[in-house]
Structure formats: structure tokens, C-alpha cells
Amino acid sequence: MEIANTVLILVGAMIMVGNISGYMLFMEKMQDVVSSGNKKDSIWLRIGLVLLLFFFFGYLVVCLAFQSSLLTSLILFFGSIFVSVTLGLMSRLLDTAKERSVDIAEVLVGIIDARDPNLNGHSRYVKDLTVLFYQRLPRRIRFKINPISLEYAALMHDIGKLGVPESILNKPEKLNEEEWETMRQHPKIGVKLLQPLQPFDSISSWILYHHERMDGEGYYKLQGKQIPLAARLLSITDTYATITMRRAYKPPLSYEQAVEIIRSAAGKQLDQELVDIFLTIPKEELEKCIPEQIKY
Numbered sequence: 556m557e558i559a560n561t562v563l564i565l566v567g568a569m570i571m572v573g574n575i576s577g578y579m580l581f582m583e584k585m586q587d588v589v590s591s592g593n594k595k596d597s598i599w600l601r602i603g604l605v606l607l608l609f610f611f612f613g614y615l616v617v618c619l620a621f622q623s624s625l626l627t628s629l630i631l632f633f634g635s636i637f638v639s640v641t642l643g644l645m646s647r648l649l650d651t652a653k654e655r656s657v658d659i660a661e662v663l664v665g666i667i668d669a670r671d672p673n674l675n676g677h678s679r680y681v682k683d684l685t686v687l688f689y690q691r692l693p694r695r696i697r698f699k700i701n702p703i704s705l706e707y708a709a710l711m712h713d714i715g716k717l718g719v720p721e722s723i724l725n726k727p728e729k730l731n732e733e734e735w736e737t738m739r740q741h742p743k744i745g746v747k748l749l750q751p752l753q754p755f756d757s758i759s760s761w762i763l764y765h766h767e768r769m770d771g772e773g774y775y776k777l778q779g780k781q782i783p784l785a786a787r788l789l790s791i792t793d794t795y796a797t798i799t800m801r802r803a804y805k806p807p808l809s810y811e812q813a814v815e816i817i818r819s820a821a822g823k824q825l826d827q828e829l830v831d832i833f834l835t836i837p838k839e840e841l842e843k844c845i846p847e848q849i850k851y
Contacts, residue, residue, distance in 0.1 A: 560628050564618040567632040571611040574638045578607055581646055587703035588754045589653050607638070653703055657710070664710050667717060676846035677796060678710055683844035684792040685709035691836055692788075700785050701757075708758040712765050712789055715745025739774050742766060761785040765793060768824045787826040791817065791833050794825065799845070810838045 582600050614631050664678045686709070689702055716724060719741055723734050730738060742763045749755040749762070764777060764786040771778030782790075798813040808816070814834060821830035 560618075560625055563625075563628040563632045564615075567618075567628070567635045568611070568615060570632075570635040570639055571607075571614060574635065574642060575604075575607050575611060577639070577642050577646070578604060581642060581649070584646070584649060587653075587701045588707045588752075588758055589656050589703055610634070610638070657703075657706060660707065660710055664714065667714060677800060678713055679846050680796045680800060680844060681712060681789070681792050682706060682709040683846075684796055684841065685789060687836060687840060687844060688788060688792055688833055691832055693832070696784070700788070704758050705761075705785055705788070707755070708761040708765075708785060709789055709792065711745065711749065711755075711758075712762050712793060713741065713745070714748055715741035715743065715762075717748065718744035739766075742774065758785070761789060765789040769826055770823045772824075782826075787829055791825050791829055794820065795833070795841070810841065 582604065585596075585600065614635070618628055618631065661679055661682070665676070668676060668678050686702070686706055689697065689700070689705055692700075719738060723730065723737055726734070742765060746759045746763050749759065760783050764773075764775060764782050767773035767775060767777045767782040767786060767790070769779055769782070769787075773782075795813055795817060798816055799807050799810065801807045817825065817830055818834065821827045
């Protein structure tokens with residue numbers, strides 16, 4: 556009986572340690588543009604963590620200090636399993652909600668892109684490239700960027716083109732200076748459109764500065780590390796997508812040609828370190844990201 560008691564106590568304690576660790580990961584997963592809410596949500600999450608810690612220490616005190624009966628140990632043991640199952644279900648539901656919300660956003664952005672035959676599929680292409688790129692990043696860089704937030708920033712990076720006249724978007728010839736000035740407003744317009752969605756505040760600078768250059772010659776004249784890391788990353792995937800997609804006025808360039816252009820832009824337009832990482836992605840994986848409607 557004593558051995559059974561001890562085993563239940565030790566196993567239950569290990570499960571609770573796992574539960575606390577899992578809950579902290581769950582809290583981390585809540586820090587993105589889909590699931591992050593207001594301050595009240597954050598307070599409730601912290602209360603949940605405090606209650607889990609209280610349960611864990613209470614579990615140990617009851618079982619060890621008061622020499623609990625086998626029945627008490629069983630109740631506490633199955634309580635720890637219940638917490639584990641609940642956390643697992645919450646995590647799965649959150650992941651499913653995120654996947655569906657990204658799918659819905661992708662459809663909506665696709666409708667926006669379709670108003671310009673030269674952009675149709677571009678946002679989804681950039682999003683898929685960015686997700687692939689993120690997976691290739693070293694852990695020290697991935698740690699600094701929330702992947703769901705990055706996915707949304709990639710998908711929404713050109714949403715501001717809703718505020719650009721179609722005559723400019725669809726113009727087959729080179730834009731004049733006045734038209735370029737209008738076009739340069741699209742990141743700012745995009746941020747303004749997303750402003751009512753409070754959680755998107757965390758990615759607004761990524762969208763606003765995705766056309767900045769490392770040499771300071773971009774839209775807002777930021778340079779080097781002044782440009783947010785995620786914006787520097789988006790700049791690479793956006794550039795690659797633009798080079799390799801079919802346009803009404805030009806054929807797409809090949810993978811090899813795109814690689815040469817990206818490599819030559821490193822250090823001037825694009826972040827050298829991030830370019831080096833991007834160029835390690837195999838050609839086949841990059842080509843899988845091309846949406847059907849813009850394949851060549």
C-alpha cells in the first residue's frame with residue numbers, strides 16, 4: 556500500500572510539473588495577433604498559472620506532510636491527469652482556431668489581390684515563402700518572432716494597396732514620380748486599415764517598414780538594424796515573390812536568376828545574414844510555394 560501511494564505521488568507530481576510547463580507554453584502561444592486579447596485575458600491567464608502552482612504545492616504538502624491515504628492519492632493523481640487532458644484540448648482547439656482564421660484571412664486577401672491581375676496570388680505566395688523561411692531560421696532568430704503573427708504580417712503586407720487607384724496598380728508602363736509617391740503610401744494605408752484590430756498593433760511596424768532597405772534608401776529611410784527583424788525578413792520573401800511571379804507586362808524570372816538578384820541585393824537592399832539563410836532553401840521547396848494561378 557505504501558509503495559502504491561509513493562508511486563502515485565511521484566507520478567502525479569511529474570504530471571503536474573509537465574502541466575505547469577505545458578500551461579506556460581500555452582500562455583506563450585496566446586501572444587499572437589489571433590489569440591491575444593485585452594488585459595483581462597492576460598490577468599486570467601496569470602491567475603490560471605497561480606492556481607496550477609497552488610495545486611502542485613498543495614498536492615505535495617497533502618501527500619508528503621500529512622501521509623495521505625491511497626484514496627486521497629488517487630483523487631489527486633487523477634486530478635493531475637484531468638488538468639493534463641484539459642490543457643491538451645485547449646491547445647488543440649486554439650491551434651484549430653488559428654488554422655481556420657488564417658484560411659479565412661487568406662481567402663479575403665485573395666479577393667483583394669484579384670482586383671489587380673498583376674498581384675493575384677502574390678500575398679499568399681509571400682505568406683507561404685515566409686512560413687518556409689521561418690522554419691529555416693536558427694532558433695536564436697525564431698525565438699524573437701511569433702510565427703502566427705509573422706504569417707499574418709506576410710499575408711497582409713500589401714493590404715494597403717486597397718487605397719491605391721487601380722489605374723496605378725494596373726498600369727503596364729513605368730510609373731511616374733507622382734504615381735510612385737501614391738504607391739509608396741500603401742504600407743501606411745495598410746497599417747491604418749488594420750488599426751481597429753488592436754492585436755495587430757504588434758505587427759504594424761513589420762507591415763509599415765517591409766519596403767525599407769539596409770542602406771537607408773527605402774520608403775522611410777530607416778537603415779540596418781533600425782528596420783524590425785520581421786520586416787527585413789518580409790522584404791526578402793516579397794522581393795523573391797515579385798521576381799519569380801508572372802506579370803501581365805513581363806514573364807517571371809527563373810529560380811537561378813532570382814537567386815542572383817537576391818544575392819546581389821544583400822547588404823544594400825536586403826539583410827546579408829537573412830539572405831544567406833534564405834538561399835539555403837532548396838529550389839524545389841521554394842517552387843512548391845507558388846500558387847496555382849501564378850505558376851508559369
